[in-house]
Amino acid sequence: MASLVTKKSVLFAKFVKNASNNSKRLSSHFIYFPDNEKPVQGETTKMNMMQAINNAMDITLKNDPTAVLFGEDVGFGGVFRCALGLQEKYGKDRVFNTPLCEQGIAGFGIGLATAGATAIAEIQFADYIFPAFDQLVNEAAKARYRSGGMFPCGALTVRAPSGAVGHGGLYHSQSPEAFFAHAPGLRVVVPRGPIAAKGLLLSCIRERDPCIFLEPKILYRSATEEVPVEDYTLPLGKAQVLREGDAATLIGWGTQVHVLLEVAQMAEEKLGIKCDVIDLQSILPWDEETVCNSVKKTGRCLISHEAPLTSGFGAELAATIQDECFLHLEAPISRVTGWDAPFPHVFEPFYLPDKWRCFHALSQLINY
């Protein structure tokens, strides 16, 4: 009997080991590069991205009595725990569950903002934001314009977890930024880690335009940084140059920034070249100046995103770059992206624009 139990637990342990190996392999297509520079001086605390987002919302709810936070399962903290403890702290009328209905959540948020409240809406997964597409694209984006400025809904921020997570398959992995980038009036923002998430989310919440804040869900727990405790914001519409070089410009956002940082490191070690790495951060409106200045300097450009190639936001960047930097370009602009297929489950390692695909594209770009 005893031996049987032992045998069983050994088997179980083996199974667990296999499973964790498996998930480890699937979820680590990148190495996280923490931010070393702090946007503000002063006390810091170690936070992962989930905690940094929680902290930004905590600051908002504390200082802005009109602010409310709502969405599916938000009451108990949300399925990714970003709202953890906030209902206990600020009450059920300020942090609450809504019925399971994304178009309702978005419309409800627009109405709150129209009536003078600060609305932070959570869509449980960016993959499920499409029922709210009409409310966001036809209503939120156009509210200021169509009313001649009388009824803007700038106090609306819609948060949604997005991007690859290792095992999300078709409907827990999408990066829908390009869909919203085609809607003038919206701001679309993607943070690369905890420090950026806190500062950019606070900016989105206070910005006088409606914002869609796409949170790379794989970073919620895997990305940890020393985050300033105090209230700070980071500018919207501005890209950030994270690493400098003269051989090529690598542009990404969200998780992909970390893939590109590793690729830049590999290029330095294996090819002996240095690259600019740019985190676009704001997809709409985006920072043309920073991007084009860099490409004019390097003459070569690689753009990478998880979303599919065709009509991905890289297409817009490439079109503008060729227009602005044509005579500076030494090679065609390269795009390394998800393939033109739905986001697959077991094929994720082949689908993602991982460091090897990016490195290969960069090598070709350099030797063009």
Added chain:
Amino acid sequence: MALKTGASFVRINALRHAVRLMSTNTRPEAVQNGVKIAEFPGVKAPYVTEIKFLNENSYDPIPIYRVLDNNGEVIDNKEEPNIDKDNLVHMYKTMVQLNQMDKILYESQRQGRISFYMTNYGEEGIHIGTAAALSPKDLVFTQYREVGMFLYRGVTVTELINQCYGNHEDPGKGRQMPVHYGNERLNLVTISSPLATQMPQAVGAAYALKRTPDNDRCVVCFFGDGAASEGDAHAAFNFAATLECPVILFCRNNGYAISTPTNEQYRGDGIGARGPALGLHTLRVDGTDTLAVYSAVRRARHLAVGSNKPVLIEAMCYRVGHHSTSDDSSAYRPVEEIQKWTKEESPLQKFKLYLEQKGLWDADADKSWQKEARDTVLRTMQEAEKKKRPNWREMLEDVYHDMPPRIHKQMQEMEQHLKKYSEHYPLDQYES
């Protein structure tokens, strides 16, 4: 909306109450007088041992509340609302003004002077009855066929016509098609074309008001029988109920969504039947009876503001005019049907007869006000026509609070283009 088996319904309901009060344990069922009450998380209801499907005939139709008969006489004196005489006259005069504006602007579209128009014939009583019952502070989300609400609150004919012309005095800066009015000062949210999108927005706005200290405001949201088929309508009903919002969701059931009649739009007992099913206080009212609408909205407002109870009102009416200037309704409905509703069920006519019986109005007063209302519209139209359109640069303003560099660059590009090709653009029609 009583179950046809009314008695047993009441008995079971009483049982449910009793069980709820008694139950202190978490047993999945309770027994009272031999009837088992299940306590599933999703519903508390009695068990039965017989299969019985419910359908639209399981319930009596929701009755239609009215105050006036077709001759403008009060049917039950104690139901006559107490509205002061000046206001009654103002209500009627506004209806006439609306009517005259519709006639002239409809024709002006036919003459090519404005690009589009939608008339309000047959629904005037809904606009004015509702507007009169509200506080001016209440926030209103209209759909598009409720311009009487704007007139009653004091938006001038000039302001409305400027919008239809899209001239430089249009607060919407010429960006939207005609009839997309809005007025911030008078709490009238700017209209957008997509149907039903305003509904969950109204619920959200009501939630914001509820959280305001000492709130004395509610939100009113209009929508049609067609819009009620949109997912946003269901979202609004459900959010309003679960989040207990001070909102009046007001359905104008005018029988048609462009050409689609209600029997191809929905089954069941109209839009109203959805109210109790989703936990909304619900009332069906005769939309051709201005006084009935007034009383319904007043009572609804009391529920909404006083106890954060969301209310669904379904006002039955008939869209006498075409859907819009892009529609010819004779292609899908008989002329006799339209005539019946124009003559016998005209909200204007009923309300006028009521005023005449009270000695507040007569034929002479009517004649002179009809003329004055018509002249106001004609004069305003001539003025609006002379006004230039806004500066073309307004095309790129207000997209964001601050113009981003990329839009600024596009503006400069267009400026350069216009310098070179100005003769190909109608710049003289626009402010410079």
